[in-house]
Amino acid sequence: MGPPRGRRLCRGQAPRRAGAARPLSATASRPWGARLRIEASASQVAAAAIVAAFLLAFLVVPVGRVFLTAFAAAEGGFTLVHFADFFRTSLFIESFWNSLYVAGMSVIFASLLAVPLAVILARYRFPGSALIAVLGVLPLVMPPFVGAVAMQLIFGRNGTVNLLLMDWFDVRLDLMEGLNGVIFVQSLHYFPFILMNLSASLSNIDVSMEEAGQNLGARGATLLRTIVLPLALPGYLAGASLVFVKVFDDLATPLLLNVTNMLAPQAYLRVTSVGLGDPMGYVISVILVVVSVAAMAASALLLRGRDYATSQRGGGGLSQRRMTPAGRIMAWCFVVPALLLVLAPHAGILLLSLATIWSFSPLPDGFTLAHYATVLRETPQFLTNTLLFCGIAAFIDVVLGVVIAWLVHRTRLPGRALLDLVAMSALAVPGLVLGIGILRTYFDVHLPGGDSLATSWIMLTIVLAVRRLPYALRAATAALRQVHRSLEEAAENLGAGSATTLARIVVPLMAGGLAAAFVTSFATAAVELSATLVLVTRDVDAPLSYGIYIYMQSAAGRGPGAALGVIAVVVVAICTWAAHAFAERERRRRSRTVEPRGAA
Template sequence: MKKSLQQMNIWLLSSIIIFISYILFLIYPIVTILKQALFVDGHLSLDNFLTFFSKEYYFETLFNSFKVSVVATVLSLVVGTLLAYCFAMFRFKGKKVLQILVIIASMSAPFVGAYSWILLLGRNGVITKWLSSALGFPKLDIYGFSGIVLVFTLQLFPLVFLYVSGALKSMDNSLLEAAESMGVKGIKRLTHIVLPLLVPTLLAAALLVFMRAFSDFGTPMLIGEGYRTFPVLVYSQFISEVGGNSAFASALAIIAISIALIIFLIQKYVAQKNSFSMSSLHSIEPKAIHGWQKFFIYLGVYGVIALSVLPQTYLIYTSFLKTSGMIFVPGYSLDSYRQAFDRMGTSILNTLRIPLMALVLVLIFATFISYLSVRKRNPFTSLIDSMSMIPYIVPGTVLGIAFITAFNTGIGGSGFLAIIGTSFVMIVSLSVRRLPYTIRSSVASLHQISPSIEEAAASLGSSRLNTFAKITIPMMMSGIISGAILSWITMISELSTSILLYNVNTKTMTVAIYTEVLRGNYGIAAALSTLLTGFTVLSLLLFMKVSKSDSISM
């Protein structure tokens, strides 16, 4: 009885610790900015919200964000789905390498892609100058709406590819064979058989892509120029308010959270209405391709992937060029790397040190939360599971503002738990933001483990805690590792929260790249971007080695 009570207390204690952590580092900061937005001079007021909705300038900015996010989401769904379909249905050379290239395109920071496209298609870009001088084309304009959509699409379609690839692995080949026997082939098979089965997956992918596009401010900041987006507005308003009243910036943050929550609830409702499960007794077998079909598939697959990795490829190339500020001069040199290590060595170290400590927290919390939400499900653990999804929909800029407001002792701060300016706040912010990836992956893995295995261990005298540590965790390790790698890669490429929370001692590579681009030090920015890409590639190769898989999917 005493032993059973101790085990119960362990799970209850872990639930309480997790709940308190979310209250302190998620709910409290959001409530703090809500309070700051609603109270003007100590009195309840909606003036900040009325200011936003009464001025066309602000409302137009919100509409711009919706417009660019929706277009980028639709294009990402089309490109990602078609690419995953080709990978699943047809045999062609280089699949493993191509898939790694797709992931690299996905996991790089969006603003890095924006910076690369400026070098390629900007007013003085390499491709722009070549088209103008060699072919007489008018100068291309990468800036504004079209440039933002291009960068978002090429950076986010791989997420759709990963989701759809995972779903296609669960699709039984007999369905396609039956359809083919009835004369349903080619495009008709894709639109009438495959796509309807992919609806839940496409909805999940669409939400992720939309939220990533809607919350990103680095890309619009670099190439948006006159095209204003909501995250840029939130960031600029908050920065301009530092040292004074930041109530309006807080109101913008609350509006962003509300919009994200509404979109998330709509997606969840539609997904539940269209949800179903698939089990694959006979997985899809890729078929050989010949003739014109082979030509178009190779052209499409290799062309899209080449376009998506072109920015990173060109950045790697330029990192070895001699530079003078914003100008690349003839000749090759390692000076950019020397300067990067001399001036940004601490940033490189921080990019490994801070996310690594955050990853440890993510692994611990994700493992316990997933187990509590699946095996110990009750109203309290369900609440914890729901709270864990909040960072999934809260834009990074908003979370950064919330942390500064809640944990800053300066003017405009609450004065409670003064951690702004420390490594700890960076670690916590990364952990909170990227925890949902590992939780969802761990939950999916745990659902595939039959409770009867744990019951068998208990019948042999193993305690629940011992069973959890020595049987359950090893069995769900593939899901934990998969989610952890995704969390890790998104941590090292994080910008939107870090740009607000960093100081000279906690600056990361993404912040350093961003600041060097703004200063016109393109060589150093290219060298740092290349190192970041190298970290991403090594992480992916490590994942594939540990998981013993030649493919990656969600």
């Protein structure tokens, strides 16, 4: 008796004559799951090969070159001497501890802001809670480096707040000095990661768990400390680890605040000032990747061996209650200052973009639209390049996301899970590291005009696509899981091949999710700066983020730079709104669709 038919098909050993039509009865006789997970066809192999080649060329090899260079001796072979030099240099040791300190303190201060807001939103009903939920994620619309200069004008040594405090109380706050400024800006920008993840965890806690604690005598802060927050720990750690990694790897904010004694700025300065042959930039890049991966692994290890599952009786979610008048006053005493801090960078960058002169005064001396006219007249390429580069990058992400999701969840192609793992690993690779790796790998490859491939707009577009591929991949995976396999089975029964089924059945049904994936990739790519600073050498090939950074380097350019910042915020806000609108429309459409369920 031969091997089972499903196994023979999976290995491509079916006795069917090449090119012969598959009998409908034979197709219908197999279970629907087996019918979809057929042998590795030529289209599947070709699609996997193209995706693998892309990831290998623009992610694996560049990052691998960074690691190899960090461990390579001058005469060839393996060495640890470069790492020994790193740990013998006082500046690098200081930068390492400063980066850890800034990342850790940013998590702490972001938690002080996010945890109370999440608990208030999850446990209480009171007017304005919906507005708080919206404003709580508003900082993510503005890149941190855009608001850094505006925060200096508001909270800096001679900013609005300190000028008023000096006039009224003869007190000055050093919120924006040195590392404190980086912590302050980063905490305000990234706290929504903790807020969103913790709010989601709180909403999934079974109400019966809280009721059980109350029956045992736990009330108020005791109930919160012993029952609620421990059960929401997975969401908090997910957000906190993301904040730590984002802050630890950030390049633009420290540079704009003139803080260079951190790891990411040191790596950038070594590569741009000393050159690509200097091994220390690669050593720092390796340390950035290792610490980022370690932070994510640590958050997973903290949850290992613990069970946070609940039975979800009674509809699930914490029971919301009305606040007492005293509690409402206390809540608003926290919420109002928090929201003012959240909105401060947006207000500051808008005022700066409209200001004639804003120096040593609480508010600008006058207002004008000249800065917007300047950037639109003198540097329109920043906007057009952003639309072109990020549009192409988002399209690449959507195509690759669909193909990888399809290969992983609709085929039995060997190695398909590895494609998913490699694509998602881009999350752990800082943009600075990827940019340095691209320079190291492709700097000596020249285009027909003589320009280096590594510094061309083509490579910048590809890097933007690689950096944002994980977002599109997860969106495509979620959309594909909502497409019932019976629809693909019906297409196969009618003679359609796997590629035809994907193009004419699956992708149209995923349209809503893919549209959201496109605008999400576009919006996040539009504010990418770390890799952009490394790869862009000419203004003509530069996007908005690069233009903002260049303008902000001088006092005279801060007005136009702020105008570009407002334009970037508007672009990102529109894309974010579009992504939300597409997702909501898709959700409503699917909720109105009633799929018949058969007895099968």
